[in-house]
Amino acid sequence: MGDRRGWLAGGVLITERVPGEDRVRFFESGDALxxxxxxxxxxxxxxxxxxxxxxxxLILDESGMTLRGVGKGRTVRWDRLLPGGPPAPAGKVFAALVLSEQPTSPAGRPVPRQLAVGPLHVDRAFLAATVRHYVEHPEHRSAIGTAPELERLRAAVSGADS
Known part of the structure; x- marks a missing residue:
């Protein structure tokens, strides 16, 4: 759909019929053109x-993750997620991260939430491991977005996957 929005521009050009002919031209009177x-x-x-x-x-920062796109956004805070999740993707098709949020009532069960990551071009296994890591290690969240933290995270995640 996005590639067809430019048609609006063509309707903005002011044209006029050429007198005595079967064609149109740009209206060239004054500053109209x-x-x-x-x-x-x-x-x-x-x-x-x-x-x-x-x-x-998908934006990861100290407070949580935000998935944005197509005019909407959804934020999931790190402190609302339970340790141990999301599970690693099974197979090639992995369109959503399944997150377990803390229950809203004391006797309640964890609330499963899906975060659609299908349209993102990310390594989904790395993403799932990253989310698990930051849920379990809140002390590392303040360094999200720095080069040293990325290297530390890669080492921690690859060590956990082996």
């Missing part, structure tokens, strides 16, 4: 911004 071309450029820039913003992305 300049303004219509500027309007086309503005529409195309707006379309590009919308297309760029629609990319799905």
């Amino acid at each position: 300049v303004w219509s071309v500027l309007a086309v450029v503005a529409v195309l820039v707006a379309v590009m911004l919308v297309l760029w913003d629609d990319r799905p992305r």
